[in-house]
Amino acid sequence: MTPVRPVAIPPPIPTTIPTLPAPAPGLSIGQGQCFSYALPPGWQVGEDGAYALTLMAPDRKALTLMVGNAGLPGYVMPGQYLWQTLMAIQPMGLQLSPPRPAQPVAGFHSAQEFDVSYFIHGVPCQGIARCHVAPGYDAVTMAVTAALSEAAQWPAYASWLPQVAEQISATNGAAFGRRGVMVQNLQNSMAYADAAQRYRDWSQQNWQSVVDQRNASVDRQQFAFRENLGAVQTWVNPYDTRVPIQLTSQYSHYWVDRQGNILGTNDPGDNPNGGSTGDWSRMPHYGV
DSSP: OOOOOOOOOOOOOOOOOOOOOOSSOOOEEEEOSSEEEEEOTTOEEEEESSSEEEEEOTTSSEEEEEEEEEEEOTTOOHHHHHHHHHGGGOOEEEEEOOOEEEOOOTTOSEEEEEEEEEEETTEEEEEEEEEEEEEOSSSEEEEEEEEEEETTTHHHHTTTHHHHHHTOEEOSTTGGGHHHHHHHHHHHHHHHHHHHHHHHHHHHHHHHHHHHHHHHHHHHHHHHHHHHHHTEEEEEETTEEEEEEEEETTOSEEEEOTTOOEEEESOTTOOTTTTOSSOOEEOOBOOO
16 A cells, blocks of 8 residues: 655645725715815815815825816816826826816816826826816916825725715815906906096097097187188177177278277277277287
């Protein structure tokens, strides 16, 4: 009988299975300074301000955020704004996929979605981010929503964390600085309206001045035409200036006394007051 020798069974090969977060947790609704949000169990609110809200996972390896600014120039592109926003978390090797159309959050007109990848302290991370755009008065409001995590955990987060990010919404007029922009726009509009009114007033006055000058010139021309036609000149009685007096152009100088008697002469040196008891005054020309 052949003896049976025991066979050594090798130990099992150890495997490392990463701890993944539970899928689709129950959410609680919270309200921050300017934003409402859906908070997964155990998660914490990070930044809570007028321009940004962040929610952090218990292990600090995943987050959602909303960051926005009002009053941006209209030429800023969504991808450009998204890139600048994500650079605030100091990623290394940040990469964005080509944009694709997406559903904007409440209060925005359009959105573009990007796949995101980067490194934090050498650890690969990934996620999905959207840039939401709302046109405004001579400017735009842009906001970024993002769901991000370490790449090893992303497969479990991908099915529900982006929806959590999209639940963040602005509930205060001060969000993104929009109230300040609205006040500035109102002040700009009032200043523009005031400047426009001043210009209209100036234009009207200037035009009225032109009209008045033109009418005065026409009046002078017509007055001179009537004098030439009637061979008369118009004079003013210094004792009664209410009604001008038309006299023959035969004489170039006229004198009048208080009784209304008139003397005409072509000699500028004549003065009827010499040797007379009357009170004669030289009559000036009537000017139109």
